[in-house]
Amino acid sequence: MSRINTNATSLLAQRNLAAANASVNKSMERLSTGLKINRGADDPAGLIASERMRSEKVALNSAITNATRATNLIGTAEGALNEINSLLLDIQSMVNTAANSGAMTTEEVAANQLQIDEALSSINRIAATTQFNGKKLLDGSLGFNTNTVNPAHFASVTVNQATFTGASKSVTVVFDSQAAVATKAVSTMASAELTNANGTVLIEGNKGSAYVTFSSGMDQAAVIAAVNGVSDLTGVDAAANGADVDFSSAEYGTSQFVKFSRIGSAVFTVSTDYDAGTDATVTSVDGSATGVSVDGLNVTVKRDGLDMSFRLIAGVDGSGGSTFNIEQGGATFQVGPQVNTQNQVSVGIQNVNSNYLGTATDGFLNSLGVGGTNDLDSGNFGAAARIVANSIDQVSSLRGRLGAVQKNTLEASIRSLGTTLENITSAESSIRDTDFATETANMTRGQILVQAGTSVLAMANQAPQNVLSLLRG
DSSP: OOOOOHHHHHHHHHHHHHHHHHHHHHHHHHHHHOBSOSSGGGOHHHHHHHHHHHHHHHHHHHHHHHHHHHHHHHHHHHHHHHHHHHHHHHHHHHHHHHTOGGGOOHHHHHHHHHHHHHHHHHHHHHHHHOEETTEEOSSSTTSOEEESOOTTTEEEEEEEEEOOSSSEEEEEEEEOTTTTOOBEEEEEEOGGGGGGOBEEEEEEOSSOEEEEEEOTTOOHHHHHHHHHTTHHHHOEEEEEETTEEEEEEEEESTTOEEEEEEOTTOBOOOSOSEEEOBOOOEEEETTBOTTEEEETTEEEEEETTEEEEEEEOTTOOOBTOEEEEEESOSEEEEOSSSOSGGGEEEEOOOOOSTTTSEETTTEEGGGGSTTSTTSGGGTOHHHHHHHHHHHHHHHHHHHHHHHHIIIIIIIHHHHHHHHHHHHHHHHHHHHHBOOHHHHHHHHHHHHHHHHHHHHHHHHHHHHHHHHHHHHHO
16 A cells, blocks of 8 residues: 655645745735835845935935025026116116206206116115025125235136135136236327327227317317217227327227228328237136136136136236135035035125126216216216116126026026936836736735645645544444
8 A cells, every 4th residue: 555645745735835825925015015125135136226226316306406496596586686687777767868968957867866866775675685595695695705816916806606615715817927918009199290180080999980170280188188079989098198199998908999090181190090909818717728718907717617707907017926715605506416516506696786886997886876976966977877887787797697507507407307317216116116017916826826725735634534534444
């Protein structure tokens, strides 16, 4: 009679039933959690990869939030600057209207001055109160500060953007020997030629051109007065140089020129009928000549991590260069998932109070207020118009820079980060998340095996009873 190994059969059934139960339990866990990897033992390599991707997802989400908030901040500042720009246009209109002095009454001029005063007050109020999340935006607190600036070398230094680590950044500006001595366009009339000037001459400069008529026997003062009478149209100024007269451009640089053209048989003898100025030569800024452009005494630097401008002092000898420090400042935005300078952008927002709008050369906007050197009663309409034009250019330039950062840096980063987040999320999901179709099929299979195993185990347990029944018979 064959041996019946009932014990082995029972153990085999128990082992397979336990395996089927474990499979069903694992499938139920994955289906209930939605995760294919619930512990390191499920997939050690997959766990490492998915946790790294989860970390990247958190960083990407934070970067998108940061860039979005930065966009909102810049939008707030830009909206306030737009209102300041409108106020400047109103001031420009008042100045142009008041310049029509022949048709303006004293009361009308006073009314225009009152409007200018109110506009200046509004500009100052907007500059002082515009804020985002409690942070002042236009009062200069988000501007970069500079120190150790040598006043013998630099008339002004403006930092628009700078990225660096630490509390400050040392910037060295290197000039060639004597190269900082930029020149104006100049043509000279010798004293012996003054009384010979006769006839009509076309004078041209950077602002435009004008015809001037000279009469024989004019002295130095008369020639100077005739040329300066149209300097607002031409940009060519006349000044005494000893007994001679110098005709020069208002500014420095190769873009500046003076030109004289005689009409018919006019007599007008000068050292040259055409002359152009020269630019300062700057060898390097912060150790590099990349992105450095020079126009007369004005130097602009635009490169990754540094956007700034400065104006040199006329006639300075820059031999040996000059160094100043940029202090940490500006609005720094974290626009990438990694915290480093490559994923940060810093933008300087200058003070737009009326005391700061304008230039040291032409004057500042606050001088148009009542009692100021360029108010409407002063009659300095040309100077006032130039100050307003400079102020409009400054505000427009600031709006343009902020808009460029918003469009080309922040919004572009948000789109790029969103695409990266989408792909990282998809990759992490494929590693970690449950495939519900597959896992449901696995659980059904396991449940069938559990049921079959239970039946087999019952049969295995029944076999000894069958043997005993034979023995009893």
